[in-house]
Amino acid sequence: MSIRFEQVTKRYRGVPVVNDVTLEVAKGEFFVLLGASGSGKSTLLRGIAGLTDIDHGRIALHGRDVTFVNPRDRGVGFVFQHYALFRNMSIADNIEFALRIRGVPAARRRERRRELLRLVALEGMDERLPSQLSGGQQQRVAVARALAHEPGVLLLDEPFGALDAKIRTELRRTVREVQRRLGTTTILVTHDQEEAFSLADRIGVMHMGRLLETGQPQQLYRQPATRFVATFLGAANLLLGEVATPYRVRVGQAMINHASQARPDAVSSTEVVTVVRPEDIELARHRQVLANPCLGEGQVLETSFGGGVGRLLVQVGAGANLRAAARVDAQVHPGLAPGACLLEVTRTAAEAMAMPLAAGDSIALGVRRLHVLPTPVSSFLFRAPTREAVLELRQSPLVAQLVQSTRANLSETIVAEEQPGTATLRSAGLVVVDNTGRTPAEIASLVAHGARRLLCVPRGAALPRRVIIHCPDDAPQGEAMGLVASLVRHINAEATFVSVMRRDAVAAERTRVLRRLLDTRAEVRASHGLDLRTELLEGAVSEQLLALASGPDPALLVMGIDGDRAEIEAALVRDLGWLFDADARWPLLLSYSGPRPAALAAVL
Amino acid sequence: MARESGLQGWRWREASVLPGFGLTLGYTVLYLSLIVLLPIAALVVKATTAPLDAVLHTLAEPRVLAALRLSFGAALLAASINAVFGLVVAWVLTRYDFAGRRLLDALIDLPFALPTAVSGIALVTVFADDGMVGQWLAALGLKVAYTWVGVTVALTLIGIPFVVRTLQPAIMALDPAVEEAAISLGASRWHTFLRVILPAILPALLTGFTLAFARGVGEYGSVIFIAGNVPLHTEIMPLLIIIKLEQFDYTGAAILGFLMLALSFVMLLVINLLQAWQRRRLGLGA
Numbered sequence: 060m061s062i063r064f065e066q067v068t069k070r071y072r073g074v075p076v077v078n079d080v081t082l083e084v085a086k087g088e089f090f091v092l093l094g095a096s097g098s099g100k101s102t103l104l105r106g107i108a109g110l111t112d113i114d115h116g117r118i119a120l121h122g123r124d125v126t127f128v129n130p131r132d133r134g135v136g137f138v139f140q141h142y143a144l145f146r147n148m149s150i151a152d153n154i155e156f157a158l159r160i161r162g163v164p165a166a167r168r169r170e171r172r173r174e175l176l177r178l179v180a181l182e183g184m185d186e187r188l189p190s191q192l193s194g195g196q197q198q199r200v201a202v203a204r205a206l207a208h209e210p211g212v213l214l215l216d217e218p219f220g221a222l223d224a225k226i227r228t229e230l231r232r233t234v235r236e237v238q239r240r241l242g243t244t245t246i247l248v249t250h251d252q253e254e255a256f257s258l259a260d261r262i263g264v265m266h267m268g269r270l271l272e273t274g275q276p277q278q279l280y281r282q283p284a285t286r287f288v289a290t291f292l293g294a295a296n297l298l299l300g301e302v303a304t305p306y307r308v309r310v311g312q313a314m315i316n317h318a319s320q321a322r323p324d325a326v327s328s329t330e331v332v333t334v335v336r337p338e339d340i341e342l343a344r345h346r347q348v349l350a351n352p353c354l355g356e357g358q359v360l361e362t363s364f365g366g367g368v369g370r371l372l373v374q375v376g377a378g379a380n381l382r383a384a385a386r387v388d389a390q391v392h393p394g395l396a397p398g399a400c401l402l403e404v405t406r407t408a409a410e411a412m413a414m415p416l417a418a419g420d421s422i423a424l425g426v427r428r429l430h431v432l433p434t435p436v437s438s439f440l441f442r443a444p445t446r447e448a449v450l451e452l453r454q455s456p457l458v459a460q461l462v463q464s465t466r467a468n469l470s471e472t473i474v475a476e477e478q479p480g481t482a483t484l485r486s487a488g489l490v491v492v493d494n495t496g497r498t499p500a501e502i503a504s505l506v507a508h509g510a511r512r513l514l515c516v517p518r519g520a521a522l523p524r525r526v527i528i529h530c531p532d533d534a535p536q537g538e539a540m541g542l543v544a545s546l547v548r549h550i551n552a553e554a555t556f557v558s559v560m561r562r563d564a565v566a567a568e569r570t571r572v573l574r575r576l577l578d579t580r581a582e583v584r585a586s587h588g589l590d591l592r593t594e595l596l597e598g599a600v601s602e603q604l605l606a607l608a609s610g611p612d613p614a615l616l617v618m619g620i621d622g623d624r625a626e627i628e629a630a631l632v633r634d635l636g637w638l639f640d641a642d643a644r645w646p647l648l649l650s651y652s653g654p655r656p657a658a659l660a661a662v663l
Numbered sequence: 664m665a666r667e668s669g670l671q672g673w674r675w676r677e678a679s680v681l682p683g684f685g686l687t688l689g690y691t692v693l694y695l696s697l698i699v700l701l702p703i704a705a706l707v708v709k710a711t712t713a714p715l716d717a718v719l720h721t722l723a724e725p726r727v728l729a730a731l732r733l734s735f736g737a738a739l740l741a742a743s744i745n746a747v748f749g750l751v752v753a754w755v756l757t758r759y760d761f762a763g764r765r766l767l768d769a770l771i772d773l774p775f776a777l778p779t780a781v782s783g784i785a786l787v788t789v790f791a792d793d794g795m796v797g798q799w800l801a802a803l804g805l806k807v808a809y810t811w812v813g814v815t816v817a818l819t820l821i822g823i824p825f826v827v828r829t830l831q832p833a834i835m836a837l838d839p840a841v842e843e844a845a846i847s848l849g850a851s852r853w854h855t856f857l858r859v860i861l862p863a864i865l866p867a868l869l870t871g872f873t874l875a876f877a878r879g880v881g882e883y884g885s886v887i888f889i890a891g892n893v894p895l896h897t898e899i900m901p902l903l904i905i906i907k908l909e910q911f912d913y914t915g916a917a918i919l920g921f922l923m924l925a926l927s928f929v930m931l932l933v934i935n936l937l938q939a940w941q942r943r944r945l946g947l948g949a
Contacts, residue, residue, distance in 0.1 A: 070700065077757065108843075108847050109847075110843050110846075110847065130843075130846050131846050131847070131850060131851065132849075133847075133850045135847060136847070136848075137843070137844065139840040139843070139844060140840075141843045142842040143838060143840035143843070144841075144843075144844075145841065145845070145858070145859055145862075146841075146863065147862035147863060148858075148862075156848050156850070156858075157848040157849050160848065160849045160850055160854065161849060201844075204848070205847075205848075206845075206847075208848065217676075249821070405924075409848055433692040550907060
C-alpha cells in the first residue's frame with residue numbers, strides 16, 4: 060500500500076471536519092477525492108502532506124508511519140490551487156528548489172529540470188519569471204516543481220480550479236499522462252465530477268467529513284450505495300419502491316428486476332430507494348410501444364437543448380402511484396401538479412429527432428435499468444398527536460439536520476396515542492416520535508406495532524456530536540449497523556460502538572467480547588463502508604452507558620434490539636432506564652431486527 | 664485623430680471615466696511648487712551663491728564633520744535596527760491573532776502622534792543615569808543618555824512606525840500556500856524565510872527603511888534632549904544648523920542645509936533605484 064489512513068479525524072472547534080476516514084491507495088494509483096466545498100477533502104489532503112495536524116488516527120506513506128513526521132521530511136509533492144510559485148525566482152530556480160535544498164550538483168539539477176520541463180511541455184521557458192506565464196503554464200510549472208525531488212506521492216489540491224475550461228482539459232490530459240509515465244501514486248482533490256471521471260482510477264466521495272464511498276468511476280455511477288453519491292455523481296431520479304421478491308421491486312406500476320449487487324438481506328425493509336438515471340428512462344407516445352416495463356404516464360413539463368443530449372422534465376400524476384424519494388421544491392417548478400412525481404429524462408439527439416416533444420405532451424415512461432440503494436432510510440414518518448407537535452419535532456436540531464441533508468420524503472400521521480396505526484408504521488423508512496415523558500413500555504409498543512426504525516427525540520435535545528452505539532450481547536446487529544451507517548453520514552458526529560463487559564468476567568468471556576468488538580468493526584467497514592470507533596468498557600451496562608453519554612459533547616444513543624414486546628421493554632429498562640428520566644435530553648435511535656427465532660431463544 | 668496617429672499611439676493621457684484630470688494635476692503642480700519646490704529652490708540659491716572658500720571653510724569645520732557623521736550614522740543604525748525588529752513586530756501583528764493585538768497595533772502609531780519633545784524628555788527620564796532603565800545600564804558601565812547610543816535610541820523610537828506600517832500590507836499579501844510549498848519541497852524554516860518570504864517583502868522593507876532613515880536624518884525634537892549636545896560628540900546636524908542661525912550665519916546654515924539635502928537625495932535615489940530593480944526582478948513592471 061502506498062498511502063494508508065487509519066481512522067483519520069480532524070476537528071475545528073470540536074466539530075469534526077474529517078471524520079474517521081480509513082482508506083488505502085495502491086502504488087501508482089490515481090485516486091480522486093470528490094466532494095462539495097466544506098466536505099473535508101482538502102483538509103484530508105493537507106493532512107497527508109503534514110500541512111495540517113490531525114487529531115486522531117494514523118497516516119502511513121509507503122509503509123512508513125508519517126503521522127508525526129515533519130512535513131518537509133514526508134517526501135510528498137504538493138500542487139496548490141493558485142500555483143504558489145516563488146515569484147522572485149525564474150522557472151528554472153522554481154523547479155530546482157527542492158534539488159538545491161538536497162544538495163544535488165548543478166549538472167544533475169539542470170538535467171532533471173530539462174526532463175521535467177519536457178514532461179509538462181514547457182521546454183525553453185527556463186529563464187522566464189512566473190509572472191510572464193499564463194495561468195495554465197504556471198500550474199504546469201507547479202506540477203514539475205512538485206515532482207522534482209521524485210516524491211513517492213503527488214498531491215493536487217483543486218489544481219485546475221482557477222483555469223478556464225479549454226486549458227483545464229488540456230492540463231488534465233498532461234497531468235494524467237505525466238502520472239502514467241512516472242507511476243507516482245497520486246491523490247487529486249476536486250469538486251468537479253467530470254474531472255473525477257476523466258482522471259481517476261478510483262474515486263472517493265466525501266461528504267460532511269466522511270468518506271462515503273470509494274470505487275471505480277463506472278461502479279460508483281451505476282451502483283452507488285448512498286443517496287448522496289447517487290445524486291452527486293451525475294443526475295439521478297430517486298424513486299420509492301417496494302420490495303416484491305429479493306430481486307424484484309415494484310416502482311409505480313412497473314415490476315422490475317434490479318441490478319444491485321446488494322445482498323437481499325441488506326435490503327431488509329419493504330420500502331426502498333431506487334436510483335433511475337435520466338438516460339435509463341425510455342419515452343414513448345403510448346405505453347403499448349414501450350420496450351421496457353412501464354413506470355406510468357405523464358406530461359412533459361419542460362424541455363431544454365444540451366447539444367448532444369436533450370433534457371426533459373416529466374411529471375407523473377399522483378394517480379400513477381409513483382412516489383419520489385426526494386423532496387422537490389415546488390417553487391422551482393411552478394407547473395408541477397400537487398402530489399405529482401418529477402422525473403428528469405435525457406435522450407440522444409437521434410432519439411429526440413425521431414420523436415420531437417414539447418411541453419404539455421402526454422408521454423409514457425419505461426425504465427431500462429434501476430438500482431436499489433442498500434441503505435435503509437427511505438422516508439421519514441413523523442408521528443404525533445397534533446399538527447403543532449409534528450412541527451415541533453421537525454424543528455429539533457437533530458431532525459432538522461437529517462431532513463435537510465437527506466432530502467428524504469416526509470410524511471406525518473397525527474394519531475391519538477392509543478391507536479398504534481400498524482400499517483403506516485410498517486411501511487415507513489424511519490419513524491420519528493417525541494420522547495418527552497414516554498415510558499419504555501410505550502416505545503416497546505410502537506416497535507412491536509411495526510416501527511422497525513424508530514427515532515425518539517426528547518424536547519430540547521441538542522444536535523449530537525457523538526453517536527454511541529450499543530447492541531445487547533445477544534441481539535443481532537447487522538440491521539442496526541446499516542441504519543447507523545446511513546444516518547451518521549448525514550450528521551457531523553463521531554460514531555463509537557460500545558461493548559460493556561462485566562467486571563468479574565472470566566477470561567473466556569473477555570476474549571469473546573473483544574472478538575465481537577473487532578468483528579463488528581470489520582463487518583461494518585466491509586458491508587457499509589463506514590469506519591466505526593470501538594470502545595470496551597467494564598462494569599454494569601446501564602451505568603457505563605450513562606457515564607459515556609454524560610460527556611461534554613451531546614450524544615445520540617443507538618440501540619439494536621430484537622425479541623417480542625416484553626423483551627424489548629425489558630432491554631430498554633435494563634440498559635437505558637436513565638434515558639426515560641424526566642430531565643434526560645438524549646435522543647434515541649432504535650433498530651429492531653424482529654422476533655427472536657424460537658430455537659435460538661430456547662438455547663439461550 | 665491625425666495628431667495622435669502622428670505620435671504613433673503616444674497619448675497625453677489614457678482616457679478615463681473619472682473626470683477632473685486637468686484640475687487635479689494643476690492643483691498638484693501648484694501645491695508641490697509652493698510647499699516643496701520653492702523653499703528648496705531658495706535654499707539651493709542661497710547655498711550655491713555663497714563664495715566657494717566660505718563653502719569649503721564650513722565643510723571643513725570639525726564640528727560639522729562630527730555632526731554629519733553622527734546624524735547619518737545614527738539614522739542608518741536606527742533604521743537598520745528598525746528593519747529587523749520592525750519586521751518581527753509587523754509579522755506578529757499580521758500573522759497571529761492574540762489577545763491585545765489591536766491595542767498593540769494602535770501603540771505602533773504613537774510615535775507619529777506624540778510631540779517629539781515629549782518623547783525626547785520621556786526617553787531621558789528612562790535612560791538617564793538615574794532613570795528607570797538607565798541606572799541598571801549604568802551599573803553595567805553602559806551610558807545611554809548624552810551619548811551617540813541615546814541618539815540612536817531616540818531615532819529608533821521615531822522610525823518604528825514607518826517600517827511596521829509599510830511592511831504590514833506586504834506581509835498580508837503573502838500567500839501562505841507559497842510557504843507551505845517551500846516546506847513540502849523540503850525547505851527548513853530559515854531557508855523558507857530567506858529564499859521565499861524575504862525576497863517577496865524586500866521592496867516594502869526597503870521603503871520602510873528609507874522612510875525611517877529619512878525621518879531620522881531630519882529628526883530634531885526628540886534627539887536634542889537625550890543627546891546632551893556636546894560639540895564634536897553628540898551634536899546632530901539639524902542642531903548645528905539652528906546654532907548657525909542663532910549666530911546669524913545664514914550662509915553657513917544654508918550650506919549645511921544644502922549639504923544634507925544633497926546627501927539625503929543621493930541616498931534616497933540609490934534606494935529607489937534598488938527598489939525599482941527589485942520590482943523588475945519580481946516581474947511587477949518597472
